[in-house]
Amino acid sequence: MKTIQILDKEFALSIPECEIQSAIDAVAKQINRDLAGKNPLFLSILNGAFMYTADLMKRIEIPCQISFIKMASYASTKSTGRVTELIGLDQNLLGRTVVVVEDIVDSGLTMKEVVELLKAKGAAEVRVSTLLFKPNALKYDVPLHYVALRIPNDFIVGYGLDYDGYGRNTRDIYSLVK
Numbered sequence: 001m002k003t004i005q006i007l008d009k010e011f012a013l014s015i016p017e018c019e020i021q022s023a024i025d026a027v028a029k030q031i032n033r034d035l036a037g038k039n040p041l042f043l044s045i046l047n048g049a050f051m052y053t054a055d056l057m058k059r060i061e062i063p064c065q066i067s068f069i070k071m072a073s074y075a076s077t078k079s080t081g082r083v084t085e086l087i088g089l090d091q092n093l094l095g096r097t098v099v100v101v102e103d104i105v106d107s108g109l110t111m112k113e114v115v116e117l118l119k120a121k122g123a124a125e126v127r128v129s130t131l132l133f134k135p136n137a138l139k140y141d142v143p144l145h146y147v148a149l150r151i152p153n154d155f156i157v158g159y160g161l162d163y164d165g166y167g168r169n170t171r172d173i174y175s176l177v178k
């Protein structure tokens, strides 16, 4: 079993490159079919989704736009809750079909907030395309239209995903050895 060391932790090969790429093939086919004629705007969530976005978009053959945003979450001074903000969104979303491109959906909280923010900015339709989904961790009701890979509740790195900022630059996905 191939393992890698990142900082203080050991990770074992979990999803090889070929499996990732064929899962993305299937999702891209579905998107090409579903969104033809809809002029979608793909919004990739940095940093984690950068590699998935590049490989997905190489396979999208319909007219579309691509842009990149970041999420910022901080504790609100007024209420008890968190405030989530989208940084770098410079497109007018009015009437657009938006496809969020995300690395991983765990509890679903991040994606729920992103979808709500995009709808509040006037998007006609928001679809979610996530590379990875942990079905057993989902706590929030969020529509996931395009899921490339379903995985167990393990902590994973690689192919864009990080451990403390490291490990994003691998072709395969690795999971934490406990």
Ligand code: 5GP
Binding pocket: 048, 103, 104, 105, 106, 107, 108, 109, 110, 111, 154, 155, 156, 157, 161, 162, 163
């Ligand atoms: P959620 O809001 O769905 O609970 O969490 C989503 C975010 O948590 C992801 O965008 C990602 O940044 C982080 N995350 C969740 N699970 C993992 C994991 O297994 N590995 C890494 N590197 N990040 C994760």
Ligand code: MG
Binding pocket: 045, 046, 047, 048, 049, 102, 103, 104
């Ligand atoms: Mg992310």
